[in-house]
Amino acid sequence: MTFSIVARCPGTGALGVAVSTAVPAVGAMCIYVRAGVGAVSTQSWVNPYLALDALALLEQGADAESALAQALGGDPAADLRQIGMIGSRGHGAAWTGAQCTSVAGQRTGATYSVQGNMLVGAATLDAMQAAFEATPDLTLEERLMQALEAGQAAGGDMRGQQSAALKVMRDDAYAWVDLRVDEHENPVAELRRVFELARHQVAPFVESMPTRDDPGRAPSDAVTRMLLTSPPARPGATRRAHVTADERIDALARWIGIEFADDRIAHNLSVYGTILAEIDKLRTLDLSDRHPAIVFDIARLYRTMERP
Known part of the structure; x- marks a missing residue:
C-alpha cells in the first residue's frame, strides 16, 4: 500500500524517511526517526510498535538486522507487515511479509533500505534505489526527495496517490525537516513544492533554534525580518505578493x-x-x-x- 526509503548520511549522521501512499496521513502513521539512533518506516498493515521496539533495540546497541528480527519475533501477524530500517551504523534492513499485497518487495544497501507493496511494478523500487545511489554528494533530505520522485515516476502505488511525507533528523531531538502532504491528487509533486519553500523559510529558522550545547541561540535579524513579512512576500513563496x-x-x-x-x-x-x-x-x-x-x-x- 506504500513505497518508502529510509536512509542515513555517513558524513553528517543525519537519518531520515521519505514515503508516499494512497491513504491519508502517511507521515503520521509510518515514519519513526530518532536522532543518533535510527530511522524506520512501518507499512503494509502498519504496526507502530515494530518501529518503536526496533528503535529501542538499536539504542541498546543492536544492528538493524538483529533489531528487526527481534522486533518481528514478537509480532504474531508478521506476515502482514512490511518494514524498512537503518541504524546510525551498519547496513540497511527490511522485511516484506508473505501476505503483503503484490507487487511487494525491498532493496537494501549500505546506508539505505527501499521497500514497497501494492505497487504498479518492481520498477518503483529499482528507480528509488538508483536515484539514491546516484546522488551521494547531496544532502540527505534532497536524496530522499529525489528517490521518492523517482519511485512515483516509475509507477508508485497501484491505487493512485493521496499523501506523502519527508522527515530528517540531525543531531538534535527535534526534526531538521518534517513535511507532510496529507490529501492531494499529486502528493509527491506537492511535497516537492513545499520542500522548496521550506529551504527558504523553514531551514533558516531551524538552523537558529536552541540546541543542548547552545540553549540561548536565537534567530538572526535577517530570519526575524523574513518571518515578520506576510507569507507571499517571503523568499521561495509560490503565492503572489502583489496584484496590479x-x-x-x-x-x-x-x-x-x-x-x-x-x-x-x-x-x-x-x-x-x-x-x-x-x-x-x-x-x-x-x-x-x-x-x-x-x-x-x-x-x-x-x-x-x-x-x-
Whole structure:
C-alpha cells in the first residue's frame, strides 16, 4: 500500500524517511526517526510498535538486522507487515511479509533500505534505489526527495496517490525537516513544492533554534525580518505578493458584472482600490480560530438594490 526509503548520511549522521501512499496521513502513521539512533518506516498493515521496539533495540546497541528480527519475533501477524530500517551504523534492513499485497518487495544497501507493496511494478523500487545511489554528494533530505520522485515516476502505488511525507533528523531531538502532504491528487509533486519553500523559510529558522550545547541561540535579524513579512512576500513563496491595479479592476468587473469605461477607472480605483488591497491582506491571515468566516461579496449590494 506504500513505497518508502529510509536512509542515513555517513558524513553528517543525519537519518531520515521519505514515503508516499494512497491513504491519508502517511507521515503520521509510518515514519519513526530518532536522532543518533535510527530511522524506520512501518507499512503494509502498519504496526507502530515494530518501529518503536526496533528503535529501542538499536539504542541498546543492536544492528538493524538483529533489531528487526527481534522486533518481528514478537509480532504474531508478521506476515502482514512490511518494514524498512537503518541504524546510525551498519547496513540497511527490511522485511516484506508473505501476505503483503503484490507487487511487494525491498532493496537494501549500505546506508539505505527501499521497500514497497501494492505497487504498479518492481520498477518503483529499482528507480528509488538508483536515484539514491546516484546522488551521494547531496544532502540527505534532497536524496530522499529525489528517490521518492523517482519511485512515483516509475509507477508508485497501484491505487493512485493521496499523501506523502519527508522527515530528517540531525543531531538534535527535534526534526531538521518534517513535511507532510496529507490529501492531494499529486502528493509527491506537492511535497516537492513545499520542500522548496521550506529551504527558504523553514531551514533558516531551524538552523537558529536552541540546541543542548547552545540553549540561548536565537534567530538572526535577517530570519526575524523574513518571518515578520506576510507569507507571499517571503523568499521561495509560490503565492503572489502583489496584484496590479489593472488586475484589481478586472476582478471588480467580474464581481459586479459590468464593464468599466476608461474614464471611470481612476474613480473606481480611488473608491475600491484600498478596499481590495485590504482584502488581499486579509486573505493571507488565518483568523478561523477567532472569527467566523467572512465573505466579501460586493455584488450582494447590487442584488439588494435591484429588489422592488
